[in-house]
Amino acid sequence: MKLTFPRFGDSNIYGRLLFRELGVDFVVPAPNSAEGLERGAARAPEDICLPFKLMIDNLLSAWEQGADTVIMPATMGPCRLGEYGELLAVTMRKQGCDFRWILLDSISAIGVKELVHRLAQAVEDSLCSKRQIFRVLRKTYTLIKEFEKLEAEVRRLSPYDKTAGSSKAVLRTCRRALEQAEELSEAINIVRQSKKELHSLPRDMSKRPLRLLVTGEIYTQIEAFANHYIEDTLMDLGVSFEKNISIGWWVRNTVLNPFGGMLAEAKKNPLMPHRIGGYAKETINEALRCKKEGFDGILQLFPVGCMPEIVAKSVFDGLAKDEGLPVLSIVYDEMGGEAGYLTRIEAFIDMLERKRDMENVLSGDRCRIGKHGFCCNGR
Numbered sequence: 001m002k003l004t005f006p007r008f009g010d011s012n013i014y015g016r017l018l019f020r021e022l023g024v025d026f027v028v029p030a031p032n033s034a035e036g037l038e039r040g041a042a043r044a045p046e047d048i049c050l051p052f053k054l055m056i057d058n059l060l061s062a063w064e065q066g067a068d069t070v071i072m073p074a075t076m077g078p079c080r081l082g083e084y085g086e087l088l089a090v091t092m093r094k095q096g097c098d099f100r101w102i103l104l105d106s107i108s109a110i111g112v113k114e115l116v117h118r119l120a121q122a123v124e125d126s127l128c129s130k131r132q133i134f135r136v137l138r139k140t141y142t143l144i145k146e147f148e149k150l151e152a153e154v155r156r157l158s159p160y161d162k163t164a165g166s167s168k169a170v171l172r173t174c175r176r177a178l179e180q181a182e183e184l185s186e187a188i189n190i191v192r193q194s195k196k197e198l199h200s201l202p203r204d205m206s207k208r209p210l211r212l213l214v215t216g217e218i219y220t221q222i223e224a225f226a227n228h229y230i231e232d233t234l235m236d237l238g239v240s241f242e243k244n245i246s247i248g249w250w251v252r253n254t255v256l257n258p259f260g261g262m263l264a265e266a267k268k269n270p271l272m273p274h275r276i277g278g279y280a281k282e283t284i285n286e287a288l289r290c291k292k293e294g295f296d297g298i299l300q301l302f303p304v305g306c307m308p309e310i311v312a313k314s315v316f317d318g319l320a321k322d323e324g325l326p327v328l329s330i331v332y333d334e335m336g337g338e339a340g341y342l343t344r345i346e347a348f349i350d351m352l353e354r355k356r357d358m359e360n361v362l363s364g365d366r367c368r369i370g371k372h373g374f375c376c377n378g379r
């Protein structure tokens, strides 16, 4: 068996270290690219969403490198994602890639026994004992958690850097080192070391950056190629932001705590009481949190052709109108041009800064040194 998995976010780092430590033969697909997207789009069903097209290319790339088994998160649900694995299998078979599939559905959909059975298939070639396998899985989850905490700190702290871009550089260096790491313990130490480096950077905490919440479709949030590297853009624009939906979030909510997490939240959400597929419900929950926790605005990201997030967008539009919640929805298509996205994000940030400065003027607070020419300093 030669295992592979779709490449999104840092799945290449986690998957490589996990299967290496388990002694399972595996292949990592080539990174996502414009050429890959073109190749996937040419073979995908018409009108399918962007992640599906990228995954086709991932799996073609893995097949070319000798992979014969795919392990992938499937998450049964009423949107296309419920049929995602099956549709992908049919599409790949038509391309002559007859993979064996291991679909990791949520415990709430298939039960603990079936999930354990499927996970056992993935490690059937491993010589490790059950105890060792469990230890490796736990270490992998620790690595995911630690690295995601580092990312969250960088997103929050980067606008305070005295030397612009220094937090971002720590994250980039850490990611590169993780790509070269030989084992999980080494990787965990690399992340812990990077965290220390991050906290030792000189900062100006008197700055008042905007605080944004980034939410939307899970794949687009996790995979930087699919969101045109929006995190780098936001850091370059000096914005502090939070983004909660991640690989670790998926593991927590789907595998580790499916009933406490998603289902408990489902009961709480009055704007979307039923699940409509994907993670639209979580997107709406995030918006409600944004209002409570005083964020300046929301960025909703989703790929063209994503049905659940289009529904979520209509809820956002209502919230923006009724509650004055500033939301920018960005729909990513197959076009590679950056300028259009960048202009919209810059304009949104500029609008939020003006709004905040105006509110400060009205409340008698001082705004940021006359940046927009109408602040209290100009009176």
Ligand code: SF4
Binding pocket: 049, 050, 051, 079, 080, 081, 084, 217, 218, 219, 277, 278, 279, 303, 305, 306, 307, 308, 309
């Ligand atoms: S949530 Fe959206 S992008 Fe994700 S599989 Fe469903 S339709 Fe596609």
